[in-house]
Amino acid sequence: xxxxxxxxxxxxxxxxxxxxxxxxxxxxxxxxxxxxxxxxxxxxxxxxxxxxxxxxxxxxxxxxxxxxxxxxxxxxxxxxxxxxxxxxxxxxxxxxxxxxxxxxxxxxxxxxxxxxx
Amino acid sequence: xxxxxxxxxxxxxxxxxxxxxxxxxxxxxxxxxxxxxxxxxxxxxxxxxxxxxxxxxxxxxxxxxxxxxxxxxxxxxxxxxxxxxxxxxxxxxxxxxxxxxxxxxxxxxxxxxxxxxxxxxxxxxxxxxxxxxxxxxxxxxxxxxxxxxxxxxxxxxxxxxxxxxxxxxxxxxxxxx
Numbered sequence: 001x002x003x004x005x006x007x008x009x010x011x012x013x014x015x016x017x018x019x020x021x022x023x024x025x026x027x028x029x030x031x032x033x034x035x036x037x038x039x040x041x042x043x044x045x046x047x048x049x050x051x052x053x054x055x056x057x058x059x060x061x062x063x064x065x066x067x068x069x070x071x072x073x074x075x076x077x078x079x080x081x082x083x084x085x086x087x088x089x090x091x092x093x094x095x096x097x098x099x100x101x102x103x104x105x106x107x108x109x110x111x112x113x114x115x116x117x
Numbered sequence: 118x119x120x121x122x123x124x125x126x127x128x129x130x131x132x133x134x135x136x137x138x139x140x141x142x143x144x145x146x147x148x149x150x151x152x153x154x155x156x157x158x159x160x161x162x163x164x165x166x167x168x169x170x171x172x173x174x175x176x177x178x179x180x181x182x183x184x185x186x187x188x189x190x191x192x193x194x195x196x197x198x199x200x201x202x203x204x205x206x207x208x209x210x211x212x213x214x215x216x217x218x219x220x221x222x223x224x225x226x227x228x229x230x231x232x233x234x235x236x237x238x239x240x241x242x243x244x245x246x247x248x249x250x251x252x253x254x255x256x257x258x259x260x261x262x263x264x265x266x267x268x269x270x271x272x273x274x275x276x277x278x279x280x281x282x283x284x285x286x287x288x289x290x291x292x293x294x
Contacts, residue, residue: 052158062219087159091231095216096222100206
């Protein structure tokens with residue numbers, strides 16, 4: 001599992017690659033939280049490079065989303081493919097998060113939602 | 118018929134990668150359909166993590182976990198056992214919350230729900246060890262669609278997939294979809 005962030009103003013895209021499983025979920029949670037600054041308004045988690053996610057991975061993403069929500073940071077997810085999309089769907093995670101196909105769309109929509117909040 | 122593959126491993130999260138490699142090796146020789154490989158990875162992880170975190174409480178790192186892969190004519194059965202206190206994951210796991218929003222959402226029970234969605238048959242029994250048997254492939258006459266939400270409804274059990282032991286079970290539950 002690898003995690004890197006790119007920042008544009010108050011928006012951050014965290015791009016995750018590899019497997020998010022029981023052995024790597026804790027590291028993902030820490031890396032994501034480390035990338036977010038206090039001044040950030042929008043966080044997009046790009047999972048297009050993720051080939052596998054288990055309930056431990058879902059839990060890590062949920063923990064991050066809950067913390068961001070407390071900090072009034074708008075959060076969304078993009079790039080779900082194949083088995084990862086299936087796991088999100090079965091667990092209902094594609095309904096609790098704003099989920100977009102493309103990163104650009106996620107950034108634009110999430111920033112717009114953030115402005116409205 | 119090919120032989121049963123077995124792996125005995127301690128209850129440490131770090132062992133997950135060894136288990137995944139073991140699944141891959143089995144799939145390469147017996148069971149090349151990629152679709153099943155992903156399902157088996159997910160199921161074995163959820164059940165292993167369940168043993169490590171709940172069965173052995175996340176504190177014991179030398180709790181034994183026994184895994185076995187049984188080749189079947191049209192699929193495979195994965196059996197996982199531990200000697201943690203008896204706990205029927207199918208009956209006693211929390212009902213997963215798939216509806217609440219981010220703030221309220223709880224995540225308990227989600228792993229077992231994924232297992233029930235990914236495997237074509239799941240059963241639990243206890244005979245000195247907790248034993249969960251999962252079947253991948255067309256073993257069950259009830260096996261129909263490719264996706265079912267949340268609950269695995271109780272139904273008639275398909276033929277037992279070459280279990281490790283044939284001893285009497287003190288309790289047993291089945292979930293077939």
